[in-house]
Amino acid sequence: xxxxxxxxxxxxxxxxxxxxxxxxxxxxxxxxxxxxxxxxxxxxxxxxxxxxxxxxxxxxxxxxxxxxxxxxxxxxxxxxxxxxxxxxxxxxxxxxxxxxxxxxxxxxxxxxxxxxxxxxxxxxxxxxxxxxxxxxxxxxxxxxxxxxxxxxxxxxxxxxxxxxxxxxxxxxxxxxxxxxxxxxxxxxxxxxxxxxxxxxxxxxxxxxxxxxxxxxxxxxxxxxxxxxxxxxxxxxxxxxxxxxxxxxxxxxxxxxxxxxxxxxxxxxxxxxxxxxxxxxxxxxxxxxxxxxxxxxxxxxxxxxxxxxxxxxxxxxxxxxxxxxxxxxxx
Amino acid sequence: xxxxxxxxxxxxxxxxxxxxxxxxxxxxxxxxxxxxxxxxxxxxxxxxxxxxxxxxxxxxxxxxxxxxxxxxxxxxxxxxxxxxxxxxxxxxxxxxxxxxxxxxxxxxxxxxxxxxxxxxxxxxxxxxxxxxxxxxxxxxxxxxxxxxxxxxxxxxxxxxxxxxxxxxxxxxxxxxxxxxxxxxxxxxxxxxxxxxxxxxxxxxxxxxxxxxxxxxxxxxxxxxxxxxxxxxxxxxxxxxxxxxxxxxxxxxxxxxxxxxxxx
Ligand SMILES: Cc1cc2nc3c(=O)[nH]c(=O)nc-3n(C[C@H](O)[C@H](O)[C@H](O)COP(=O)(O)OP(=O)(O)OC[C@H]3O[C@@H](n4cnc5c(N)ncnc54)[C@H](O)[C@@H]3O)c2cc1C
Numbered sequence: 001x002x003x004x005x006x007x008x009x010x011x012x013x014x015x016x017x018x019x020x021x022x023x024x025x026x027x028x029x030x031x032x033x034x035x036x037x038x039x040x041x042x043x044x045x046x047x048x049x050x051x052x053x054x055x056x057x058x059x060x061x062x063x064x065x066x067x068x069x070x071x072x073x074x075x076x077x078x079x080x081x082x083x084x085x086x087x088x089x090x091x092x093x094x095x096x097x098x099x100x101x102x103x104x105x106x107x108x109x110x111x112x113x114x115x116x117x118x119x120x121x122x123x124x125x126x127x128x129x130x131x132x133x134x135x136x137x138x139x140x141x142x143x144x145x146x147x148x149x150x151x152x153x154x155x156x157x158x159x160x161x162x163x164x165x166x167x168x169x170x171x172x173x174x175x176x177x178x179x180x181x182x183x184x185x186x187x188x189x190x191x192x193x194x195x196x197x198x199x200x201x202x203x204x205x206x207x208x209x210x211x212x213x214x215x216x217x218x219x220x221x222x223x224x225x226x227x228x229x230x231x232x233x234x235x236x237x238x239x240x241x242x243x244x245x246x247x248x249x250x251x252x253x254x255x256x257x258x259x260x261x262x263x264x265x266x267x268x269x270x271x272x273x274x275x276x277x278x279x280x281x282x283x284x285x286x287x288x289x290x291x292x293x294x295x296x297x298x299x300x301x302x303x304x305x306x307x308x309x310x311x312x313x314x315x316x317x318x319x320x321x322x323x324x325x326x327x328x329x330x
Numbered sequence: 331x332x333x334x335x336x337x338x339x340x341x342x343x344x345x346x347x348x349x350x351x352x353x354x355x356x357x358x359x360x361x362x363x364x365x366x367x368x369x370x371x372x373x374x375x376x377x378x379x380x381x382x383x384x385x386x387x388x389x390x391x392x393x394x395x396x397x398x399x400x401x402x403x404x405x406x407x408x409x410x411x412x413x414x415x416x417x418x419x420x421x422x423x424x425x426x427x428x429x430x431x432x433x434x435x436x437x438x439x440x441x442x443x444x445x446x447x448x449x450x451x452x453x454x455x456x457x458x459x460x461x462x463x464x465x466x467x468x469x470x471x472x473x474x475x476x477x478x479x480x481x482x483x484x485x486x487x488x489x490x491x492x493x494x495x496x497x498x499x500x501x502x503x504x505x506x507x508x509x510x511x512x513x514x515x516x517x518x519x520x521x522x523x524x525x526x527x528x529x530x531x532x533x534x535x536x537x538x539x540x541x542x543x544x545x546x547x548x549x550x551x552x553x554x555x556x557x558x559x560x561x562x563x564x565x566x567x568x569x570x571x572x573x574x575x576x577x578x579x580x581x582x583x584x585x586x587x588x589x590x591x592x593x
Contacts, residue, residue, distance in 0.1 A: 017491075075463075075470060098456075100490040104472050107425075107460035116424060116553025119456050137454050137559075141347040142356065145558040152553055189469045190503075193485065193496040204491045210592065234593060245512050252475065252510030253489045258343050258451055259367045260510065267592040278343045285562060288590045290582065296570075306585055307570040308578055319579040323593065326583050 002153035004039060005031040006091040008082065009054055009062070010102060011044040018166075018207065019097040021057050023159050025167040026124055027095050028058030033126040034092065039063060040175065041085050043078055045071040048177070055175035057167050062175045063089070069184045072195070073101040076187030079108045084182050086113065091154050093131050095124075098158035099206075106158045117156040118146040122163040122264075131155040139258040139281035162207050163264055203237040205254065210236035210267045213256055213283070216243035217272020217293065217312055224249065226313075227271060230320045233327060239263065239283075241273045257282035272312050275300025292316065331385035331479075333376040334439055335409065336432060336446035336459060337369045339393055339400040343451060349559045356559070365400045368447025371507040371514035375477055376445050377408045383479065386410050388439055392420060392431050398532065405527035406519030412532040413439060419537055422549025425453075429461035431547055434540040436466060441502060443484065448473050448506035463504040471497050473508035 007027040009020045024040065031038040040059045042051055044066060051062045063085050069077055082105065086094055096106035098120040110117035122143075123134035133146045148155040205211060212231045214224055224238065231238045240250040242257055256263055258281040268286035273279060275291070275298055283289070284303060291304035294311050301307045308315055341347075341361045348357040365373070376387045387409040391397045394416060401412035415435050423431065436444065444463075449456040463470035474486035485498045486505055507514070519527070537544060545551060571578050571585070586593045 079464070100472060100488070103456050104460055104470060107457035108464040108470070110457070111426060111429060111461035111464035114426065114553070116426065117457060118554055120454065132557075135454075138341075138345075138347050138356075138452055139454060140562065142349065143560050143562060144354075144556045145560070146554050147557045148554050149552070155554070190471065190497055190499040193498050195496075196494040198492050198494070206491070242511060245510050248512065252513055255510050262454075267586065267590070277346070281343075284565075288586070288592050289565075289568070290586070301568065301570070303565055304568040305566070305590070306582055307568055308582060309570060310575065310578065314575055315579065318575050319582060322579040322583040326587055326593070 002090050002092045004037045004089070004091045005034065005093045005095065006039045006041060006086065006089055007059070007095045008097070008102070008105065009040045009042040010097055010099070011042060011047045011050060014046045015050055016053065017097070017099070019099060019159070019161040020054070021166050021169070022161065022164045023095050023097050024054055024057035024059050026159055026164040028167060030093060030124060030126055030131070031058070034129070036092070039089060039091065041082055043070045043081060051177050052174035055173040056169035056171055058173070059175045062177045063180050064177050065180065065182060065184070067184055069186065072192055073105070074187055074190055074192070075104055075108050076189050077184055078105055079112060080185055081182050083109050083112045085180055086154060088180070094154045094156045096156070096158040098160045102158055106156060110156050113154065115154055115156050116148050116152070117158070119158045120160045121157045122160050124157060124159070131157060133157050136262065136285070139262050140285050141281050203235065205237045205239055205256070205261050205263055208237035208263070208265050210234045211239045211256070211263055211265045212236050212269045212271065213239035213241065213273060214244055214250070214271050215241035215273030216247070218244060218249065221249035226316050226320070230316065230323065233320065233323050241279050270300050270304070271316065273300055274298050275303060331379065331383065331442050332388070332440045333379060333385050333443045333445060334388045334390050334436060334441040335369065335372050335376050335404070336444065336462070337373065337389050337391045337400060337404060338366045338450045339363045339391065339397040340366045340450055340452040343367070349561060354556050354558050363396060363400065365403060366447050366450045367511070368449060368451070368507055370516045371509060372445035372447055373404045373407055373409060374514045374516040375474070375507060377517065379477070379479060380408065388413060390432065390435055390439065391415070392428060401532060402527050403519055405530045405532070406523040407517055408523065411530055413535060414532065415535050415537070415540065417537045419544035419548050422552060422555070423547045424552035424554050425455050425457045426461060426553060427547040427551055428458050429465055431537070431540070431542055432458070433462050433465035434542045435535065436462070438540055443501060444504040446504070446506055448508045459504060459506045466504070469499040469503045471499055471503060471505045474505050475509035475513050477505065
């Protein structure tokens with residue numbers, strides 16, 4: 001008999017990624033709706049200390065596999081271990097985070113178990129005792145609701161970072177930790193040759209609460225310094241339109257849009273971006289949108305909550321000064 | 331070196347999406363179909379291997395007859411042959427069902443490498459390629475923005491949250507492609523290429539040809555299904571902030587701080 005909800009917690013350098021707390025919180029809500037327990041599976045090296053903290057977000061028990069072989073994510077070591085623990089726990093629902101590693105892990109585990117997976121979900125609920133999931137398609141031009149074949153367990157979903165509310169952490173609650181006895185294959189098919197950490201301290205686009213994005217209107221790479229300064233003040237990440245990326249002004253990882261990143265910040269400031277359909281697809285579900293464009297007919301204004309029709313080179317420095325004043329006063 | 335590129339035909343990214351009468355599919359009248367942009371990067375990456383060290387590039391697609399047009403486009407770019415699995419029984423397959431079909435087809439085609447986009451820009455699922463790798467029990471290297479082939483191994487570079495990772499794998503392997511147009515800059519189909527493509531082999535296969543039974547795939551076998559579609563709520567009409575530069579800046583800061591409460 002399948003029972004309970006299980007999340008996969010993701011650790012880097014011994015600490016959980018924020019998205020794991022979001023996934024745990026969502027798992028808690030689903031477990032409550034089912035009236036069943038919430039567990040977590042955590043793999044990594046040097047994670048033992050952090051593991052009980054998932055209890056802060058409602059996880060009752062963590063199944064922890066802490067081993068040097070699991071230092072970094074590799075499918076050949078992670079997939080068999082996760083699949084084996086999932087099979088022995090037999091949960092109704094398994095939740096993953098929809099980041100790079102989580103996407104790989106979830107799809108592989110689903111294929112191995114012959115289970116149904118909905119990826120990158122923005123909303124989950126229990127209906128008739130089974131999982132229902134809402135997820136963006138066509139980069140958010142439309143949303144799809146997914147359902148699972150009744151009574152076929154487990155039902156798998158991955159959660160888009162930054163879309164599910166984190167519970168207020170209750171630091172008095174610690175999760176019990178159990179170390180299941182599973183064999184870790186000594187994978188030798190793939191190896192990580194090198195990892196270049198981005199030490200710039202920049203906020204990742206998909207996790208950013210505020211994004212300042214520049215387009216072709218920025219005229220050149222040097223002018224992005226202006227947006228960097230504004231972003232710094234706001235604790236924001238800097239994004240770009242495909243035109244700015246194609247021109248080589250910004251790295252491709254900054255591209256927002258249908259073939260770039262789909263972002264959902266609380267505030268998106270589009271500077272010198274016309275608002276082509278492919279760009280709108282990537283940022284259209286931001287909570288608030290500000291557009292700065294000298295062309296009053298630019299389609300971006302149809303999406304913007306606040307529109308500024310002006311030359312960006314004139315407006316952004318003055319706006320930046322105003323933000324400085326605000327920051328100084330509070 | 332045999333490279334198979336998995337290619338999906340998708341609606342043009344310009345398409346304005348409308349929900350169809352049934353409430354769970356999109357209205358496909360007047361849609362222009364294109365190669366999924368990420369799969370196009372995969373085609374380009376395969377052709378770069380072919381150019382630099384020689385390879386046979388096969389395009390594999392699953393879909394209705396119209397997908398032939400996209401396969402021909404890839405052949406015109408320089409791929410060598412095409413295979414389309416077109417069988418009405420695949421209708422309604424979920425990602426797992428699609429992966430079962432593609433993996434079965436791949437058992438009939440020689441390959442050292444499988445290349446495909448990390449996601450298709452219609453369903454945005456990001457799982458079919460990975461599932462194919464799992465079903466074939468081969469490594470998957472995700473989100474390549476660069477590849478290098480040496481000593482029978484493939485090395486890729488991929489950006490992940492907060493880091494750039496270089497990974498290596500033995501062959502056979504499946505590589506999914508991400509990145510941007512600026513990196514892959516896929517080549518155009520030249521006119522001579524288009525003429526030549528007409529003569530290149532293109533096999534149309536049914537499920538029976540790849541030894542998949544109809545019960546394994548399609549809507550009845552789907553573990554997860556799309557039950558409804560909805561459009562995002564229309565945005566409230568926005569406000570154009572008027573005044574001189576200083577007034578606009580002050581008002582915007584005030585509005586973001588006091589009304590929207592986001593700064
Ligand atoms: C298959 C495909 C996929 C695509 N994917 C994406 C994607 O993921 N993301 C994406 O962004 N695009 C994507 N595009 C491209 C998209 O169609 C547009 O070409 C692109 O978004 C335009 O970028 P832009 O707004 O920066 O440039 P433009 O359209 O050139 O707009 C520049 C804007 O800046 C304004 N401007 C200029 N100077 C100033 C100034 N001094 N002050 C104020 N405003 C000024 C102009 O009025 C104009 O509105 C894709 C296209 C295709 C075909």
